[in-house]
Amino acid sequence: MRYEISEHDQLPLIESFVESFQRATGAKVLDRKYEVPCHDGNVDLLLKIATPSGTWEMPIELKRVVYPRDVRQAVWVLDGYRSAPTDNAIVPMLLAEQLSYGAREELIRRGIGFYDASGSLYLHHDKWLVNIDRKPKTSPKQRTISLFTGSREMVIHALLQSKGDWLTGLALSELSKTSSFTVSTVLQELERLEWVESEGKGRQLRRRLSKPGDLLDAWVEAWQKRKENKTKWYFFCPKPGQLLNQISYRAEAAGYDIEWAITGAIAANAISPLLTQTNTAELQVTPGRIEEMAHIIGLKPAEKGTNVVLIERSGSSMLFRQRLEGYEGWFASPFVQYLDLLDGRGRNAELAAQFRQDILKV
Incomplete structure (x- = not known):
């Protein structure tokens, strides 16, 4: 299957969403289909919904953990379905076990609703607005790395020194005097923390430090714990x-x-x-x-x-x-x-x- 997680794996999340959605709106889910073809691939799940204002088609993408960088692919697929001709209203959604604050903001900006395992539910369509906001759950299995040791700390120092300039991975590698692998490892972790932002793709991919204060504060905390001769x-x-x-x-x-x-x-x-x-x-x-x-x-x-x-x-x-x-x-x-x-x-x-x-x- 194309999507990250199987229907069976995500069934509890789907059922939780359906229950919350119906309770919050008074609507009723009439039908559900998985792996539904659309203009730009397949949507993971399609719900047919009866509401007081008419029938909705709700294309849904299923994810595990979502950060701002992960939103783009989901939007691409959902927009593909949204562009298809239909007599019904189309209300796209993204369901995930964990949605970061940054991902939530990005989805709202792009006109896509969301639901996650914390019970947060956001939907805005026509005169409908549902906004149940709860703190995102963190994944107990999520692996984190130490950013403030060895060559990784050199990348941190270089990012702070860059003063928010846009940098390619190669430029950051040269500035920090570290390997491309080290740079990539650090940037992935900082993206997870939502402290850097990116633009472009491939060799044109560039990133910049968007939250230098948060990164510096984290370095302060690590620095004060170190033992030195x-x-x-x-x-x-x-x-x-x-x-x-x-x-x-x-x-x-x-x-x-x-x-x-x-x-x-x-x-x-x-x-x-x-x-x-x-x-x-x-x-x-x-x-x-x-x-x-x-x-x-x-x-x-x-x-x-x-x-x-x-x-x-x-x-x-x-x-x-x-x-x-x-x-x-x-x-x-x-x-x-x-x-x-x-x-x-x-x-x-x-x-x-x-x-x-x-x-x-x-």
Whole structure:
């Protein structure tokens, strides 16, 4: 059969819909047929319905789980039936075990009714309007992936850095320095979450991040759970206001052998000044090179009086490093700086809020 699920599998959903529909409208289902030919294929189910305002033909597509990207194929088939000549009113519907909010909105926009296992029912035809809105059910068997680990996190970082630009999969792969497979995996999950939108198809298919705030908030949550190797050090700096430049100047001696970047409050405050003074410099350093970098800068181990923290990082954290006019050395991506600001220390949360609004604009 063409449709995703068999008549037998979906019989409880169909019967539930028929009962809800008849109770809500006072109409009566007279007949039902499966796999009914139409202009552009077959519709999964066709109901013949007697209503106080006349006879309806109700072509129905059956699905399991539906997101906005899945609506297009169903609409294509239902429109094929809707275009056929008939003396009866045609009222197309989509029935699914689970319909996301985005899919519901898309179906309404396209003039198609829907029903799902939560009991939600929407139908708008002529003077008829039925709108029973219930929270979508989630599928217990639905597999989710971790977006914020390894190369997948690099794709996330690249999407946020793209500022909502339309990107092909190849362009995103190049921007994130990851494989096409990784990009595809991440985008499929983000489509499921309805955080990206797409246009075109085939090689012309492009996507863009439509809900950067939701994605960034999810990254914040994951970031705060991670465990990292952080070491505390002391650097002699007679003028605390010169700490950033002094540390950066010394770190430059590492050349291209060690990847590093200034992050956290001292970096964010240089870009979006709020704090009168920042007393600690945080540097992210290639894993396994902390001791070497400490020697290059001239740091001494310290548990008390710490003014430098070295953090082992690679991958996504090192993407989109930048130079800042008026300062020496490398700065971490603004998104990494923001994530590091949410550490609960001092006025960092206040600086983070300003940084998100003025710099990230998310």
